[in-house]
Amino acid sequence: MRILITGGAGFIGSTYVRRLLAGDYPEQAGADVTVLDKLTYAGNRANLAPVADHPRLSFVQGDIADRALVGDLTAGTDLVLHFAAESHVDRSIAGSAEFVTTNVLGTHTLLQAALDNGVTTFVHVSTDEVYGSISEGSWPETDPLEPNSPYSASKASSDLLARAFHRTHGLDVRITRCSNNYGPYQHPEKVIPRFVTNLIDGEPVPLYGEGGNVRDWLHVDDHCRGIALVAGKGRPGEVYNIGGGTELSNRELTERLLEAVGKDWSMVRRVPDRKGHDLRYSVDICKISTELGYTPQVPFDDGLAATVAWYRDHPEWWRPLTAPTATAAG
Incomplete structure (x- = not known):
């Protein structure tokens, strides 16, 4: 088997590559892997x-x-795993052109090439943010797409293109939509590594508004395990939500991070809320659990402790990536 992994040097994509080559995904054992990344x-x-x-x-x-x-x-190529994307909401608010170019036009380029070259299966990795915001309950895969940021709008557009290539051309496209990921190797623009690295350096952390926005947290290893299940056993043309099962407000998350790094609330700085900030995300994972046997395996407390320890132990990895001024996230 030959696999093309786009965005394979990014946070989630590189985790998948490392796990695959370590033999964690039996149905892809022995595969030759090509990573395509713009860096x-x-x-x-x-x-x-x-x-x-x-x-x-x-x-x-x-x-x-x-x-x-x-x-x-x-x-x-037999299998395309499409991770590549511009993914930071704040950056999309500041300027969305790159998001449209990469997430929409780039995905179209890949889909067309997959169709033209007889790729067997195309897994399109997306996000729960395409659904918008939900005050209670959880989204099933059949809910409408109501994105609220330029980032999520560009991802929703790519989802629809992927679906259209299946319905129109018969390309075996499978779509995954994940909740908020965390774990080692995540760029420090995102909330957990941003807060951890700031706190390690004795710098304050920025919290949007009152910190009431709620997210479901998914360890990157669980996410990649879910993607491997979809690639191996999913149905063509279907969408599968992948969640972690731990919902926390940003304030609750901040409390846990402060405790993990041994700091207190004096390190927190309130900042004005993000434009169009979605209140809550929550995905229903019954479909992937019932059809493919997925369950999250990394307890959040254990995963968070291991993640904090990883950043503490690997300053040589994140210090070159740390921006001179922190931005809020979540």
Whole structure:
């Protein structure tokens, strides 16, 4: 089997690559893996350092919107795992053009190349943010897409393109929508690594408003395990939500991070709320659990403690990535 993994030097994609090459996904055992990554600020070759010399891994630096390159890489490919995306909401609010180019046009380029070159299966990795905001209950996969940020709108657009390539052309496309990920190797623009690295350095952390926004937290290992199940046993044309089962307000998350790093609320700075800030996300995971046997396996407290320890032990990885001024997240 030959697998193309886009965005494979990013946080989630690199986790998948490391786990796959370690033999964690039996249905992909022995596969040859090609990583395609543009190496923007969020892509980092250091994320692949543990498997850099693996004989079944090759790395290509390039853009998913490059038709010629993507055409070459999809020729002879059995499975495309499409992780590549611009993903930071704050950045999309400041300027959304890159999000449209990468998330919409780039995804279209990949889908067309997959169709033209007879790719067997295409897994499109998306986000729960495409659903919008939900005050109570949880979204099933059949709920309408009502994105509220330029980021989530660009991801919703890519989801619809993926669905259309299945319905129109018969391409075996499978879509996953995850809740908020956390774990090692996550870029420090995101809330958990931002708060942890700031606190380690004795810097204050920014909290939007009163911190009442609620997110479901999913360890990246559980997310990647869910994606592997969808790639191996999912149904063509279907959407699968992947969640972690731990809902916390941003204030509750901040409390846990302060405790984990041994700091108190004097380190917290209130900042004005984000434009269009969704109040709550929550995905229903009954479908992937019933059909594919998925259950989150990393308890949040254990996963958070291990994540904090990883950042404490690897300052050489995150210090070069730390912005001079913190931005709020979540």
